[in-house]
Amino acid sequence: MTTRIDAALRQVSDTRCLRIGTGVLASVTEVLSQYFDQRSAVVVADENTFAAAGKLVYEQLQAAGHAVAAPIIFPGTPTPYADFDKVLVLEEAFRTCDAIPVVVGSGTLNDLTKLAAYRTGRQYLCVATAASMDGYTAFGSAITKAGFKQTMACPAPRAVIADLDVLAQAPPELKASGYADLLGKVTAGADWLLADALELEPIDKRAWSLVQESLRAWTAHPHRLRDGDPQALSDLFAGLTLTGLAMQLSASSRPASGSEHRFSHLWEMQMGPAAALHGFKVGVGTIAAAALYERLLARDLTRLDIAKCCRAWPSRTEVERAVRQGHDHPQLAEQAVAESLAKYIDASRLRQRLLLLQQRWPALREQLQAQLLPADQLQSLLQAAGCPTDPTGIGVSWPQLRASYDLARTIRSRYTVLDLVAETGLLAECVEELFAPGGFWARSSQGQL
Ligand SMILES: [Zn+2]
Numbered sequence: 001m002t003t004r005i006d007a008a009l010r011q012v013s014d015t016r017c018l019r020i021g022t023g024v025l026a027s028v029t030e031v032l033s034q035y036f037d038q039r040s041a042v043v044v045a046d047e048n049t050f051a052a053a054g055k056l057v058y059e060q061l062q063a064a065g066h067a068v069a070a071p072i073i074f075p076g077t078p079t080p081y082a083d084f085d086k087v088l089v090l091e092e093a094f095r096t097c098d099a100i101p102v103v104v105g106s107g108t109l110n111d112l113t114k115l116a117a118y119r120t121g122r123q124y125l126c127v128a129t130a131a132s133m134d135g136y137t138a139f140g141s142a143i144t145k146a147g148f149k150q151t152m153a154c155p156a157p158r159a160v161i162a163d164l165d166v167l168a169q170a171p172p173e174l175k176a177s178g179y180a181d182l183l184g185k186v187t188a189g190a191d192w193l194l195a196d197a198l199e200l201e202p203i204d205k206r207a208w209s210l211v212q213e214s215l216r217a218w219t220a221h222p223h224r225l226r227d228g229d230p231q232a233l234s235d236l237f238a239g240l241t242l243t244g245l246a247m248q249l250s251a252s253s254r255p256a257s258g259s260e261h262r263f264s265h266l267w268e269m270q271m272g273p274a275a276a277l278h279g280f281k282v283g284v285g286t287i288a289a290a291a292l293y294e295r296l297l298a299r300d301l302t303r304l305d306i307a308k309c310c311r312a313w314p315s316r317t318e319v320e321r322a323v324r325q326g327h328d329h330p331q332l333a334e335q336a337v338a339e340s341l342a343k344y345i346d347a348s349r350l351r352q353r354l355l356l357l358q359q360r361w362p363a364l365r366e367q368l369q370a371q372l373l374p375a376d377q378l379q380s381l382l383q384a385a386g387c388p389t390d391p392t393g394i395g396v397s398w399p400q401l402r403a404s405y406d407l408a409r410t411i412r413s414r415y416t417v418l419d420l421v422a423e424t425g426l427l428a429e430c431v432e433e434l435f436a437p438g439g440f441w442a443r444s445s446q447g448q449l
Pocket of ligand 1: 133134181261278282
């Protein structure tokens, strides 16, 4: 795996150094000296990650004679949330010195530091504390601004240090979350195949293979991960790292984020900071997307009535009205309108797109079938990893899940299966099938629907 990571590292432009292994925490001072021009540093952590590794990093830097500013430590509870106000807090702190930010933490802390470091024109070093998501080595930062979660463009860290002993000590739900984020690449990949076939977003083969080539192997043994097997944890982290590098390589989250992330981001915006872990929402979103794909793949789209689809196609104004009405939160509604209109096509372009779909469907269907896993199987894998497997496990109600099949499409212009079912006029009937007696969600809800 190290060879693959090293090879990937040579292809990307931001990250120069990746140290993954047991005991690598001790290399912080060496990495700082070797990969950064500046010798002074400032540690960013929260109370939990400071106790887990931050204090040690801080002491090492001091002992090695680096000029170390007072650490910036966010409260441990409630868990910090990646909102734009905190980016501004960090930015202000960074502007008072010229130190290299050394962030010790996982998703939120890394996202906050990544953007604040970029906005203050400096590179940063990331010390990972949990195998909880794929953002360490990714281009871009997932930040909520004015109630709307978005990926803001900014470079990945120059160096990442991930000590497997530190990762193993993290709360077990964090690695379960990382597992689910990785498993989500099954549907993310399917959505990319779709966008590629419709000539909307071509597949970048290098980024694709970094994520997809070993995805089945990385996700095959959730029990081992749950039981604390060090190799399983190491494999998970390698998978998350390579996925991040794929995003860095394409300067886009497309290789790692499709319809499953639309569900996850929608729920996060609906529920706010108290929502479940990122990977847990992605996991349920992955099941939701895979179940939708099953309904879609059960159909022969070569026989699609294109004229009927075009007649039923809403105008721009109708889309705007429907999207605005669909969201309760006004700011979310405004952003969703902007994203939906950005991908709006008129009926004549829809006709062209559906003709292309019809022509490519037999080959595309085979590709999608090979890429996807059955929703039942995804559910079993997630359960074995210790993840929630239905909406109630992440605080989403059954009616909210049902409505999400329509709303999740609206929050981003990126093309996914959610768009395809809308454009082919199949959304309502596919969702009906999922929730009707005997349908996928009716079965998994065990009578709670
Ligand atoms: Zn993710």
